[in-house]
Amino acid sequence: IEAQDAGRARALTADVHEADVGAILEQLDPDQRPALIQLLGDAFDFTALTELDETTRVEILEELPPETVAEGMRELDSDDAVYILEDLDKEDRDEILAQIPPVERLALNRSLDYPEESAGRRMQTDFIAVAPFWTVGQTIDYMRDAQDLPESFHEIFVVDPAFHILGTVSLDRLLRAKRPVKVSDLVNEARHLIHATDDQEAAARLFQRYNLISAAVVDESDRLVGVLTIDDIVDVIQQEADEDIKRLGGVGDEEVSDRVWSIARSRFPWLFINLMTALAASFVIGLFQGELQKMVALAVLMPIVASQGGNAGTQTMTVAVRALAMRELGPHNVLRVVGRELVVGIMNGFIFAAIVGAMAVYRFGVADLGFVIAAAMMINLIAAALGGILIPLGLNRLKVDPAIASSAFVTTITDIVGFFSFLGFAALWFGKM
Amino acid sequence: IEAQDAGRARALTADVHEADVGAILEQLDPDQRPALIQLLGDAFDFTALTELDETTRVEILEELPPETVAEGMRELDSDDAVYILEDLDKEDRDEILAQIPPVERLALNRSLDYPEESAGRRMQTDFIAVAPFWTVGQTIDYMRDAQDLPESFHEIFVVDPAFHILGTVSLDRLLRAKRPVKVSDLVNEARHLIHATDDQEAAARLFQRYNLISAAVVDESDRLVGVLTIDDIVDVIQQEADEDIKRLGGVGDEEVSDRVWSIARSRFPWLFINLMTALAASFVIGLFQGELQKMVALAVLMPIVASQGGNAGTQTMTVAVRALAMRELGPHNVLRVVGRELVVGIMNGFIFAAIVGAMAVYRFGVADLGFVIAAAMMINLIAAALGGILIPLGLNRLKVDPAIASSAFVTTITDIVGFFSFLGFAALWFGKM
Known part of the structure; x- marks a missing residue:
């Protein structure tokens, strides 16, 4: 071709x-x-x-x-x-x-x-606005004659002479009405005004919540300047979900078509942050070199405690981040949710403490080792539950997107608590005997 | 109240x-x-x-x-x-x-x-269908008189006597046409038919791709049975993105309002799988107890290699899983993407091998340790890159949702490769000297 x-x-x-x-x-x-x-x-x-x-x-x-x-x-x-x-x-x-x-x-x-990712960027500036005293017939004739209409539209807007919005009329209502009816009789109060400077995500949430097809966008003096339509909003929703997923996975705004250089560059900071947290964990291990020397089994078992904690923390964090993004987690249920995570952490802590304790005893034949790892597992799963919920909540309160930073914080906590509690218990327990 | x-x-x-x-x-x-x-x-x-x-x-x-x-x-x-x-x-x-x-x-x-999550479940069964020989005037009059119309609609359907769909007319086209025009002259060929048994995700992708507002749903004999509208599709898109995020985070269909028991139960399997992979990693460490005994520094450093690999693997995997879900990764670019990940893995491998090698030398004063950890880091970041892209691709080919299972596989690989390469190199290097 x-x-x-x-x-x-x-x-x-x-x-x-x-x-x-x-x-x-x-x-x-x-x-x-x-x-x-x-x-x-x-x-x-x-x-x-x-x-x-x-x-x-x-x-x-x-x-x-x-x-x-x-x-x-x-x-x-x-x-x-x-x-x-x-x-x-x-x-x-x-x-x-x-x-x-x-x-x-x-x-x-x-x-x-308008700022990036604002409603003003996404809006369509061609729209149909009529005066309230027009009749259905007039409006239809106007639309038949008008050039320069948007490619497709689903609502018309009723405005006063200063372009302040009075309401909207959906096309199906217009079609079903008789010609002499005034549009002011059909009007639906436009309850969901979007300011052009509003964030596109806030606009998307309005659309979702109220199942809107289109919505008026107004400027700072409340004059109609454009229309947001659902097809743009669908892209916004997709884009925001994408951002959350990628931020949780520790990658930036990357796309499959990006070039090697820009990918390597955008992933580097996350890997670097991770390296810092890994070094912190390694520093904790370093505190217990004496114990590790005496009992190599500790080195064999310690990653299990840290890894379980990391996993449990990620679970809690994922749910929390998502709930915050969807505005499902607010003052009315935050205490209930934190309490629930704590209980889940304790329950799973008990179960896995038992499993892993039994395995350690079986493998190394040292009963005490079983108690030590069980206690450490218990503590780390509780720390994971609390970290997994409190860190996203804290970041959210500080107006930082919890999707970006939670991962690193949560695994830092579970690594450090995991290694410290396991090796620390071991030091105490075996040191005394 | x-x-x-x-x-x-x-x-x-x-x-x-x-x-x-x-x-x-x-x-x-x-x-x-x-x-x-x-x-x-x-x-x-x-x-x-x-x-x-x-x-x-x-x-x-x-x-x-x-x-x-x-x-x-x-x-x-x-x-x-x-x-x-x-x-x-x-x-x-x-x-x-x-x-x-x-x-x-x-x-x-x-x-x-209809099966769960199919288009048939989401469709609206009230819709307006007219014969092609009707005029715009007839259609408008019919709508004015009809009872039992759906609450709102954006398109009407043109059908033959057997309810096979001939096309759609959007309301704005209908409004702009003169009354004597026949609807058959306004009709848009309905190119995007959805079968009632189609998966809702497939339907959502059609809507997104073609910016649809509503689409006809047909039964097995291609007869019109319902309409899917964009407001339902918005929910579907949100739901599917939610599923992906939660699956990547190792939680099931959990919601913030779930009870403690159902949460603990649904998270347990993931934690159990993680425990198995942690045990596998711990088994690998166990192979090198002799080396660990001789050189405690190995125990201090080994989690760094594993953790960097896990993080890099998660990055690659996140991008791959998302690209697969959005159908952005297919036969036409799979080789390019795999090659690119490999190059990124090698590049980041070099950089972090250098950083971590230098740190190890500085901390423990043993130059050889620096080489060993650098080589292990290099290998693990390459393994992470390959695992991160090939595992989601493989699962996808096996028709398993890559979002569900990739995480566990990828971290298993990076843990095992990380510990094995680091401790293995150490054993070879220091064993010979």
Whole structure:
């Protein structure tokens, strides 16, 4: 297809959904991607670029001449255009914006002025707003005649002359009403206003909670400036969940298409932090060199205590981080949840203390060793339960995303408590005898 | 409020969105919840129950008399009713269904017959279907007169007499068209049919990929049986992301409101598996008791190698599991991604081998120890990279959800490789001298 056969390429992609065009682009070699887009010319729908991941998208855009991109942007809904432009560096972006007619450029610039990940960045600036005294018939006629409507929409907005929002009318209500009815009779009070500077995650939570399809976005003086639609919100939800998963796993904003260098660089800090915590644990072990020398069995068993603690702590932490992200953990149930984790920690502590104690006795034939490891296991699983819940809660209170930092803290605690309690008990117990 | 003051309770909740009523219910004591619902009587919108988590919802439903629940169900959209009923055990569910009039019962039963987590469970069975030869005017008049329409809708379906779907018309297109236009001229080919038995996750991916608002659900003979709407899909997306996060963290379907017993029970298997892998690692250490006895520094340093490997493996695994879940990792890029992980593993291996080697020399003053730990670190980080990517890929090929089992496998590998390589190198190196 790449043999410059523009006609054929156009014919082949004419009937293909933009999401699939995006998938085709991803399968191509990096240098073939811009080539295909130029080959397709007008027939290429830039919406396809929104389906790609960031690295790939930026690479393609940097290869294309700014005029081509500007041309493509003009065809897009404003939210898609902003989505594509926001990842470019300032220079490339300005070059493209310079090629876009002033009115549209102004609108795009205004959206781009909102902070990253804000509702203002995600909103669509084309929408339908009517006065409350219009009738259903007038509104329908207006929509039939109007040019420049958004590609699709699900609600219209009722506004006063100053563009303060009075309410929304969903299309199905509009359709079911008779023509002479006034829109003010159909209006649903717009209870869920989103400020353009609100975080996209907060907006997503509103959509989820109230099962919204679209919502009005207002500026600081409460004037309607745009609409957020559910399809953008779906992407936000996915993106936020993704962020949580990756942060818990100790990786940054990495994507499968990232280059080796950027991956190695982004993973390094986490590994480095982990190294520090491992060194701390190793320092604790170092305190007990004398005991280890006398009884090698301790060295064989000590990772078991630490590892069980780490695992139990991660379990508790995962549930806590997730509950915090979903706003399911708040003042009304925090005490209950902490208490419950403590009880679970004690229960699992008992069970695994018994199992591991019995195994240690069986393996090394030293009954005392069984008691020591059982006690240490018990203590470490309780520490894991408390650490797993209190650390995310504490970070959350400090306004740090618990998904980012909890992992490192929790395993540090369980490693240190695990090694210290096991080796410490051993030192006390065997030292006295 | 709980002083049986029904009037006041109704007045207070009359203007409150059902999602907020759900939140109010969650804040109450468990035994006050059904009391409030009975107090509210007809004024209680059962939709509020869909906003609660499963444990709380089932508890409430079991307390309420089946007639009350049946009455509430009748007011609901079919998808919400199914959502509420599906978690009950068969006996309770039948009791409630028995109180529902035959026609509605039949529809609910048919939805409940589809497998769990299938599109058929999530779909709405009320929808608007018209013949292709109808005009826009006819359609609008039909909608104005029709009773029993779904609470809100965004598309109408065009079907042939046998209810095979011919296409969809979005409401905005319908509104913008003139009355005499035939709906067949407005129709969008319905390219994205979902089978009622399809997995809800597959349906969610279609919605995301093509930015759908609603999609037709068809039965095995391709007849239209229902509609999936984006608000249900948002829940599905959230739920699936939640599942991935929790599985990676080694917890099951746990929710913050679960009771101590069910939590302890559901976490136990993961901790037990971890214990087994910790024992395996401990067995490896046991092979080198002689070396440990001679040189206690080995015991102090060995957890560092294992811990760095575990962390690096988790990083790679997290990215791989997520990419698999999002279908971003497939035959077209798997070799590239595996190669890239290997390179990243080697790079980070070099860096951390150097750091940790230098630290070991500084701490213990034995240059050879530095070489041994550096070599072990290098090998373990490469093993971590390969394990982190190949294990999720392998599990995925075996049709096991990589989110469930990868963690345990990856840390087993990095623990064993870490201890074995470090202690093994030490044995070889110092044994010879």
